[in-house]
Structures are given as structure tokens and as C-alpha cells.
Amino acid sequence: xxxxxxxxxxxxxxxxxxxxxxxxxxxxxxxxxxxxxxxxxxxxxxxxxxxxxxxxxxxxxxxxxxxxxxxxxxxxxxxxxxxxxxxxxxxxxxxxxxxxxxxxxxxxxxxxxxxxxxxxxxxxxxxxxxxxxxxxxxxxxxxxxxxxxxxxxxxxxxxxxxxxxxxxxxxxxxxx
Amino acid sequence: xxxxxxxxxxxxxxxxxxxxxxxxxxxxxxxxxxxxxxxxxxxxxxxxxxxxxxxxxxxxxxxxxxxxxxxxxxxxxxxxxxxxxxxxxxxxxxxxxxxxxxxxxxxxxxxxxxxxxxxxxxxxxxxxxxxxxxxxxxxxxxxxxxxxxxxxxxxxxxxxxxxxxxxxxxxxxxxxxxxxxxxxxxxxxxxxxxxxxxxxxxxxxxxxxxxxxxxxxxxxxxxxxxxxxxxxxxxxxxxxxxxxxxxxxxxxxxxxxxxxxxxxxxxxxxxxxxxxxxxxxxxxxxxxxxxxxxxxxxxxxxxxxxxxxxxxxxxxxxxxxxxxxxxxxxxxxxxxxxxxxxxxxxxxxxxxxxxxxxxxxxxxxxxxxxxxxxxxxxxxxxxxxxxxxxxxxxxxxxxxxxxxxxxxxxxxxxxxxxxxxxxxxxxxxxxxxxxxxxxxxxxxxxxxxxxxxxxxxxxxxxxxxxxxxxxxxxxxxxxxxxxxxxxxxxxxxxxxxxxxxxxxxxxxxxxxxxxxxxxxxxxxxxxxxxxxxxxxxxxxxxxxxxxxxxxxxxxxxxxxxxxxxxxxxxxxxxxxxxxxxxxxxxxxxxxxxxxxxxxxxxxxxxxx
Numbered sequence: 001x002x003x004x005x006x007x008x009x010x011x012x013x014x015x016x017x018x019x020x021x022x023x024x025x026x027x028x029x030x031x032x033x034x035x036x037x038x039x040x041x042x043x044x045x046x047x048x049x050x051x052x053x054x055x056x057x058x059x060x061x062x063x064x065x066x067x068x069x070x071x072x073x074x075x076x077x078x079x080x081x082x083x084x085x086x087x088x089x090x091x092x093x094x095x096x097x098x099x100x101x102x103x104x105x106x107x108x109x110x111x112x113x114x115x116x117x118x119x120x121x122x123x124x125x126x127x128x129x130x131x132x133x134x135x136x137x138x139x140x141x142x143x144x145x146x147x148x149x150x151x152x153x154x155x156x157x158x159x160x161x162x163x164x165x166x167x168x169x170x171x172x173x174x175x176x
Numbered sequence: 177x178x179x180x181x182x183x184x185x186x187x188x189x190x191x192x193x194x195x196x197x198x199x200x201x202x203x204x205x206x207x208x209x210x211x212x213x214x215x216x217x218x219x220x221x222x223x224x225x226x227x228x229x230x231x232x233x234x235x236x237x238x239x240x241x242x243x244x245x246x247x248x249x250x251x252x253x254x255x256x257x258x259x260x261x262x263x264x265x266x267x268x269x270x271x272x273x274x275x276x277x278x279x280x281x282x283x284x285x286x287x288x289x290x291x292x293x294x295x296x297x298x299x300x301x302x303x304x305x306x307x308x309x310x311x312x313x314x315x316x317x318x319x320x321x322x323x324x325x326x327x328x329x330x331x332x333x334x335x336x337x338x339x340x341x342x343x344x345x346x347x348x349x350x351x352x353x354x355x356x357x358x359x360x361x362x363x364x365x366x367x368x369x370x371x372x373x374x375x376x377x378x379x380x381x382x383x384x385x386x387x388x389x390x391x392x393x394x395x396x397x398x399x400x401x402x403x404x405x406x407x408x409x410x411x412x413x414x415x416x417x418x419x420x421x422x423x424x425x426x427x428x429x430x431x432x433x434x435x436x437x438x439x440x441x442x443x444x445x446x447x448x449x450x451x452x453x454x455x456x457x458x459x460x461x462x463x464x465x466x467x468x469x470x471x472x473x474x475x476x477x478x479x480x481x482x483x484x485x486x487x488x489x490x491x492x493x494x495x496x497x498x499x500x501x502x503x504x505x506x507x508x509x510x511x512x513x514x515x516x517x518x519x520x521x522x523x524x525x526x527x528x529x530x531x532x533x534x535x536x537x538x539x540x541x542x543x544x545x546x547x548x549x550x551x552x553x554x555x556x557x558x559x560x561x562x563x564x565x566x567x568x569x570x571x572x573x574x575x576x577x578x579x580x581x582x583x584x585x586x587x588x589x590x591x592x593x594x595x596x597x598x599x600x601x602x603x604x605x606x607x608x609x610x611x612x613x614x615x616x617x618x619x620x621x622x623x624x625x626x627x628x629x630x631x632x633x634x635x636x637x638x639x640x641x642x643x644x645x646x647x648x649x650x651x652x653x654x655x656x657x658x659x660x661x662x663x664x665x666x667x668x669x670x671x672x673x674x675x676x677x678x679x680x681x682x683x684x685x686x687x688x689x690x691x692x693x694x695x696x697x698x699x700x701x702x703x704x705x706x707x708x709x710x711x712x713x714x715x716x717x718x719x720x721x722x723x724x725x726x727x728x729x730x731x732x733x734x735x736x737x738x739x740x741x742x743x744x745x746x747x748x749x750x751x752x753x754x755x756x757x758x759x760x761x762x763x764x765x766x767x768x769x770x771x772x773x774x775x776x777x778x779x780x781x782x783x784x
Contacts (some may be wrong), residue, residue, distance in 0.1 A: 046360060050766055059337070060359035060367065060765060061346030068348040068357075 005040070011051050013038050018055050028058055028066060032073060041077035041125065079121045079128035081166055084145040088134030091142040099142060102156050103129050106163055126167075182248040187255065199230055199241035199252055210254055211263060213270075213292055214329035215242040216378055218708065219339065222330040226266040227292065230254050238262055264296045270327045272303035274381070281325070281382040282579075286704055288380035289327060306352060315363025317387055318371035318538040319700075323355050326383035332356060332375035339693065340667040342485065344369035356383075366768040368488040370667065372481035372691045373535030373573075373700015386535050386573045386701055390580050393570050396527045397440040404527040406441040407507045407600070408432065410448055410611030411533035411696040412574055413721070414714040419578035419703040420588035425713025427721055430593030435586050436531075437594065446596045447530065448603030450506040451610045451619070453739065454478065455730035457756050458500045458616075459623045460747040462686055466659070471495045473662075473677065473684040476616050478502045480540035481691030481700075483760065485667050490674045491762035499757040503610065504530050504537055505546055507600065508567030509755040512549030514743045515600060523553055524563055529570045531577045533611075533699030536691065541568040548755045573701025602735040605728030608721045613665035613695035614641035614648055615718070617688040621652055621661070622729045629655040636728055642719070644694060644712065647672065649684070659685035666693050 017034045021027040031052055036044050044067055053063045067073040085091075085100045104110030107127050112120040119130035137143045140152030146162060154162075180195040186206055193202035203210050214225035221242055229238035233251035238259065246252075253259065271293060278284050310323035330347070333356065337343045344367050348357035358367045376384045397404050416435075417426030436444045462474050477483055477498045486497060501509070508528045516523040530537060540546065549567050553559060572580070581588060596602070606622050609615030618638040625633055640650035641661070646669040649662040662684045664670050670689045676682040692699045694711035697718060703710075722728060730736065744751045 049360075054765065059343030059346070061343045061357070064348055064357060064359045065346040069350050071350075 007047060010039065010048065014048060014051055015055065018052070028052075028056065028063070029070075031056065032063075032067060036073060043074035043077050074119075076119075077121060077125060080126050081147050082128045082130060082145075083163070085129070085131050086133075086135045086137075086141070086143050086145075087131045088138065088141075090138035091134075094141040096142040096144075098156065099144060099154060099159055100129075100131065102159055103163075106160060127163075182246055182250070184246050184249070185251040187253055193246045195247070196245050199232075199239065199244050199246055199250075200228060202246045203230075203241065203252070203254060208254055210241050211292060211295060212242060213267075213288060213327070213380060214331065216331050216334075219378055220329070220331045220334035222334070224328060224330055225270070227263050229259060229262050229266075231256055231259055260296070264298060267293055267296055268298055268302050271298065271301070273305055273307045273324075274327065275324050282385045282388060282575075283379075283382035283704075287382060290381075310355060313358070313363045314387075315365030316369065316371060316539065317365070317542050318535045319364055319369075319373060319376055319384060320387050321356070321364065321384050322382065324383075325381045326356055327381060328354055328356070329380055331378040331380065332384055335374045335378050338668070340370065340372060340374060340485075340691075341671050342368065342370055342372075342667060345375065362768055368763070368765045368767055370481040370484045370488070370691065371536040371539045371700075372667070374692060375700075376535060377698075377700050377702065377704060377706055386575065387538060388576060388579075389538070389570045389572055390576050390583070393529055393572060393580070394583075396529075396570070401525060402527050403442050403521050403525050404440070404529060405443040405445060405511060406436050406529045406531060407445045407447045407450075407504070407511075408436070408531045409504070409533055409696060410451065410608050410615075410718065411699060411702065411714070412531050412577070414611065414697055414717040415533055415574040415702045416531075416577055416581075417588065418710070418714075419574055420581060422589065423713075424703075424710040425715075425717045427717040428588075429721065430595070431588060431591040433596055434591040434594040435581055435588060438586055438591070439580060439584055441529070443597040443600075444594075445507070445511070445600040446603050446607075447503045447507055447532075448607035448610070449600045449733070449735065450503040450510060451478075451607035452604055452730035452733040452736045453506055453510070453756070454500055454503045454610075455606060455616075455619050455623050456736065456740075456747045457506075457752055458498050459620050459627060459730075461498055461500060462620065462624060463628060464748065466657075466685060473682055473687045474498050475687045475689055476620075477758075478610065478616055479536075479689060479691045479696075480534070481536035482667065482670060482689045484536065484539070484763070485670065485691070486674070487761055487763040488765060488767070489671070490678070491764055493674060493677055494760045494762065496677060497760060499759065501546075501548075501756055501758045502537075502540065503607075504532060504571075505540065505548075505567055505758070506756050508541070508546070508569075509548040509552075510739065511600060512565070512567060513552050513755060514739060516549075518599075518742075523549055524559075524565060527569045528567065529572060530568050531572050531574065533574050533696045533702045534571075534692075535573060535700040537701075538571040538573075541566060541571050545758055552755060574699075574703060575701060578703070599735040599738065602733060603725075604730055604733050605722035605725035606730040607733075608725065609718055611696045612642070612715045612718045613644070613690045614638075614663040614688065615695060616690075617641045617661055617663045617686070619730055620686070620688075623731045625652065625654060626729065626731065628657075633729075641688075642715075644708065644715075661686045661688075663688040663690075665690040665695055665698075667691055 014035045017031050021030050035048050049063050053060045107122050109120045121128045135143050142154050143150050143152050144154050181192045182195050191206045210228050213227040214222050223240045223243045228241045230241045231253040232239050313321040336345050345356050396402050413429040416432050417428035418424045433444050465474050475496050477500050511528050512523040512526050546567050550564050606619035618641050621638050622636050641648045641663045647664045651660050660683050664673050697714040698711045
């Protein structure tokens with residue numbers, strides 16, 4: 001199960017994406033989006049950005065402008081699993097701040113989250129903790145999303161259970 | 177084209193304005209001033225600051241006059257309590273995040289935000305700071321950026337992207353995290369920036385400024401062991417008066433020389449001397465290329481921003497650049513060899529200070545290869561790398577020189593008129609016009625024509641290459657051989673000509689490129705504000721100085737002739753090759769990967 005590939009291979013895949021978008025309106029956004037998705041750690045490395053800029057002729061500063069404007073783009077490697085805590089008003093009043101703090105303790109990244117990092121990835125690249133302004137599921141507050149699946153009425157114990165379940169699945173995989 | 181005029185009312189009075197004119201333009205025509213901040217004529221219309229708001233009858237909210245256009249029957253109010261309040265609030269909100277260190281800011285008393293705050297009657301700090309403190313960008317030795325002073329007007333981005341097509345800086349982030357950034361926050365010194373300084377010239381605050389070298393120069397001048405001499409570029413004599421409070425375009429050559437002597441320079445020389453020298457070297461190089469099927473078109477190499485632009489964006493076409501060093505660098509090399517030997521001064525003790533209209537010259541002087549004089553001496557005197565020095569030690573912009581004049585209490589207007597020192601102070605009219613776009617071309621043609629044909633020119637004024645048009649072209653008949661020439665200013669226009677060459681479609685034999693709009697007289701180190709009107713006035717003075725010079729062709733400069741007979745021997749000769757010519761580096765766009773060499777600065781004895 002070796003998903004890693006060389007930088008050269010990744011750049012070739014990006015070339016393929018670029019050729020598909022050639023001449024299309026708003027090509028840069030599409031190219032960047034697909035380039036991020038095809039990366040193993042779901043982020044745009046500096047090499048990828050350089051490559052896109054040089055191949056499309058878009059100035060480097062413009063590429064940087066786009067990737068820093070949209071929160072969708074990641075400039076740092078993402079964990080295998082993403083835990084997104086809703087920080088909307090309803091979730092906040094129902095204790096989402098506590099959930100974020102809990103995650104900090106469970107995943108040992110409290111310091112970074114307290115320092116106002118937008119998101120944090122654990123050193124083993126297994127988890128990325130991030131926040132969102134609102135999921136639109138306020139009636140089920142507080143909500144979190146793990147890898148795109150939304151969990152409602154989350155409590156500290158429920159959160160612990162969810163995270164542990166993912167870790168356990170991982171351990172089983174590793175042992176086999 | 178007929179412009180349809182519409183009837184509008186401004187503050188109750190009837191006026192006419194062209195359809196689709198902005199409210200701001202319409203009011204300007206009517207003689208009504210609307211304060212602006214982010215707006216800059218011909219450069220940017222970002223509508224980001226909300227200072228130029230006006231009230232329009234029937235409109236839901238206040239309109240930004242820099243972008244909203246007039247229509248038939250529009251009723252505009254430019255001055256009401258509501259408008260004044262809105263403008264003031266906009267500025268107060270900007271001030272909330274702006275450092276309150278005006279007194280120690282390089283733009284103190286020349287800051288649009290400062291004067292706007294005063295004009296709009298800001299009397300208190302009503303809002304608290306909301307932004308994080310950002311790091312300053314001091315990664316280049318030409319331009320420094322302080323994002324904390326930035327008000328996000330976007331002028332610098334507009335000029336960098338649209339006028340220069342360099343895009344070294346851009347906006348990053350969103351909302352409160354928005355800022356002007358270089359790619360991945362690498363800093364100007366580590367991206368493809370040409371250091372043209374147009375961003376500094378249009379910045380309304382002190383967020384982008386030239387690197388200040390005034391203290392270092394003062395320090396050198398107070399060192400009795402040093403022999404500090406100065407050279408001044410053509411564009412300084414039409415800029416420094418303005419910076420000292422005189423009318424834009426004031427021609428103050430003699431006063432400037434007197435002021436520099438008062439400041440403490442041992443000798444006051446003229447970059448125009450080496451501009452004449454450049455014409456001889458470059459003229460012969462052109463003739464050589466034409467005769468021997470060399471690479472054409474040949475392109476001038478006086479403008480260091482342009483050189484860096486070519487190295488970054490057209491690395492495969494560097495063979496088209498003339499190998500001549502710029503007049504600034506030729507001066508440094510000649511001063512520390514020929515002049516040092518002639519006057520029996522230890523070249524290690526000579527400190528060459530340049531006054532330039534340019535921020536890129538600061539960078540040029542620190543290019544590692546710009547140490548021709550040291551290379552000349554090191555074997556003769558058995559010097560080690562410990563003794564190494566650059567040809568040009570410090571570069572001051574027009575603005576820095578003005579600050580030094582002020583700091584020493586020199587009253588510029590009452591200075592006497594003095595002459596440059598000899599021998600490196602003599603120049604012809606051909607050298608003066610280096611300061612204006614098309615000038616180098618005209619100067620080169622004056623010499624090339626006479627050298628090739630052997631006949632004197634009937635009319636030495638090549639007016640076809642004068643003026644502020646972006647790309648000017650002409651055809652010259654050199655004894656039956658017709659060549660096409662072109663002069664471009666701004667890097668956008670240079671790019672157009674380079675793309676022609678890339679496609680093999682360039683009809684020209686010789687091209688002049690100046691980085692800045694209007695040529696050096698509109699350089700990034702010139703007085704602020706520099707507008708098209710001031711550029712035109714400075715150009716008028718440049719051509720007036722040329723017309724008044726007794727000698728107007730570079731090859732007639734007697735001191736340049738003496739330099740050749742006593743030292744260099746002949747244009748393009750062995751000595752010239754070592755001291756006056758240079759080579760270029762293919763840089764590309766991913767600068768940070770290849771600029772290891774650039775980071776290693778030569779040790780200057782002055783900091784030892």
C-alpha cells in the first residue's frame with residue numbers, strides 16, 4: 001500500500017491536469033484544486049506552485065494570491081484524517097470551544113491551537129484539526145466533521161470515542 | 177471621435193462632463209477638488225479606501241467618485257456633513273492599524289495619509305488596532321517594505337503588474353489578514369523583482385521605501401582617511417530642486433554641485449562624463465555588431481532594472497544586451513583606476529558615492545562582478561581579498577540626497593552656481609539626455625552617424641525618439657545603410673519588443689530600454705509625487721540643458737578623448753573589456769533557488 005510517488009511523477013500528473021484545463025476560463029482555480037487533490041497529503045507544495053506558475057505563465061505572486069485567498073487550499077501537509085470543528089454561533093454556545101480544547105489534549109496539539117493556528121496537523125500526519133465558520137446544521141449543535149461525515153450533538157466522550165475508533169482502525173491496518 | 181457631453185449638477189451648479197467620465201474627473205474639470213487616497217491617475221483605480229466618496233441624488237449610499245461615472249442629469253454633492261464624516265471615518269479606520277511613528281518615518285511630511293488626516297480634521301484616535309504586527313521585508317539592498325504602514329491601496333501592485341509586468345508583489349490572504357506579499361513571503365530580495373522602485377514612487381505612505389544609505393555616507397565623509405567623491409546622474413539636476421521645494425523640473429545643475437561640495441564631498445564629478453564614455457563604447461559595439469554579423473538588435477544596458485528584468489524573464493536573449501556597463505559602474509571603475517593613478521590616491525581609500533534617480537542602482541552597485549577596479553589593482557599591488565572593494569560604494573537616491581541637504585541645513589535656493597570638478601566632470605549634451613526616454617538612442621546616433629559616415633550631422637536633434645510615447649521608432653540612414661531603431665520605456669513596452677525578438681520578428685538593429693516611465697527622470701528614486709506632468713517638465717529641462725551645452729556629441733568630449741589616449745587606448749580595447757564591459761546572468765523566475773552567489777556580499781573596507 002505504498003501511495004508515495006516521486007516529485008517528478010507528481011509534476012507529470014500536474015502537467016496532465018494543466019493540459020486538460022488549457023484555454024478554459026478560470027483555469028488556475030481548477031488546476032490548483034486538482035493538483036491539491038492528487039497530492040498524497042492533500043496540499044500544494046512550493047514545488048507544485050512553482051510548477052503551475054511556470055507552466056501556465058501566471059505570475060508567482062498571482063498564484064500565491066489565489067492560494068492564500070481561498071481557505072480550500074492548503075499550503076501545509078494535511079493529516080490522513082481531518083477533524084473539523086464548527087465554530088458557528090450555535091455550536092459555540094453549545095460548547096464547541098471545549099471540543100476544540102479536547103482535541104488539543106487528545107491529539108497533543110493544544111499549544112498550537114491556543115496560539116491561533118488556523119489548523120494543525122499531528123507530527124505523525126494522521127490528524128488535521130481545523131475549524132469552520134458554520135456547517136448549517138445548527139439544530140444538531142455542536143457538530144464536528146470527520147473526513148466529511150458530520151457527527152451531531154458531540155460531547156467530549158463521544159469525541160474521544162470517534163477519534164479512538166479511527167486510531168484503532170489504523171492500528172489494525174498497521175498490524176496486518 | 178465625438179465625445180457626448182452630459183449635463184450634471186455639482187453642489188447645485190450646472191456643469192458639463194463627457195459621458196462615462198468618472199465623477200472625480202468631472203469634478204476636476206469643474207475645478208472642484210475631491211480628496212483621494214488609493215486612486216492614482218493612470219496607475220490605479222482600486223476603489224479600496226473610500227476617501228473620495230460623494231453623494232449622488234437617488235443613490236442608496238455614498239459613491240466612490242474614482243470609479244462611479246456621470247450620467248445625464250446627475251446631481252452630485254461633494255461636500256456635506258455626511259460626506260465629511262464618512263471620509264474622516266475611512267481615514268480614522270486606516271489610522272487605527274497604522275503605526276504612530278511619523279516623526280521617524282522616511283516619508284514624514286511627504287505622506288499622503290498624514291496630509292489627508294490633517295486635511296480631513298482627524299483629531300483623535302477613535303479606533304483600536306485590529307491587525308497583527310507584521311515583519312518588515314529588508315531582504316533586498318534596494319527597497320525595504322514595512323507592511324505595518326501599508327493601507328492596502330494597491331497602487332504598488334497596479335504599477336508592478338500593469339506598468340512593469342513584473343508582478344513581484346501581490347495581495348495575499350483575505351479580510352483582516354490581507355497584505356501585500358511577495359511569493360510565499362520570500363521577500364523582494366528572493367523573488368524576480370527588478371528593484372525599479374516604481375512601487376516606492378507611488379506608495380502613499382512609508383510602506384515601501386528606498387534603503388536608506390545616508391548615515392553610511394555621512395560616516396564615510398567624517399572619516400579623515402577616506403577620499404569621498406560623488407557622481408551625479410543626469411536626472412538629478414532636474415529632480416533635486418523639486419525635492420528641495422522648488423518648482424517641478426527646475427534645472428539646478430550648478431546649485432547641486434555647490435550643495436554637494438558644502439555637504440563635504442572631496443570632488444564633485446558627473447556621471448555624464450561616463451555617459452559620454454558609454455556612448456563611445458556602445459556606439460563602437462553597435463558598429464562592430466552590424467559590420468561583423470553580430471547579434472542584433474543590440475539593446476542598451478544602462479538601466480539596471482531592465483537588466484534584471486531581462487535576466488529573469490528573457491534569460492535566453494541576454495546576448496542581445498550590450499556588454500557595456502552602465503555609466504554609474506563605468507564611473508566607479510574609472511575613478512578607482514585612472515583617476516586614482518593620476519592623482520596618486522590609494523584606490524582603497526576612495527569612496528565613490530553615486531546620486532541616482534534609481535533604486536535599482538543600489539542593487540547594481542552590489543552585483544558581485546562590479547569590482548573591476550579591484551581586479552585591475554590586485555595583481556599589480558599584490559592585494560588579497562581582504563582589500564576587496566566595489567567600484568561604487570554607495571548609491572543615494574534623489575530623495576536621500578534631499579534628506580542629507582536638509583539634515584546639514586543647506587538652503588538650496590540660496591546656493592551659488594558652481595562647476596563640476598575635472599577631469600571626470602566634463603560632459604556633452606549627448607550625456608545630459610541619458611536622463612530622458614530616447615536619450616541614449618539619440619546620443620548614440622549622434623556619434624554612430626559621424627563615426628560611420630565621417631560626415632558631420634546636419635541636424636543633431638533626433639526628435640523622432642523624443643517624447644513620452646511608450647515605444648518610439650525611427651529609421652536612420654548611415655551612408656546608404658538604413659537601420660531601424662526603437663526606444664521603449666517601462667518594462668511592459670520592453671516586454672513587447674523582447675517578445676518580437678523571441679519570435680524572430682524584430683525589425684530593429686538597435687533598441688533603447690529604460691525601466692521607468694519617462695526614463696530616468698521618472699525613476700524610482702525621484703521626488704514624490706512624480707506625475708506625467710512633472711515628468712514632462714523634467715524632460716523639458718533635460719533637453720534645454722542639452723541645447724545649451726557647447727559640445728553636444730559624446731565623441732567631442734575632450735576629457736573622454738584624454739582618458740582614451742592616456743589610459744584606455746581605444747574603444748572596445750583590452751582595458752575597456754576589463755573595466756567597462758560586463759556579462760549577465762540567466763536568473764529565471766525561481767530566484768531563491770539560484771541566488772546563493774548574490775547573497776555573498778563582497779566585503780567593503782568601510783564596514784571593516
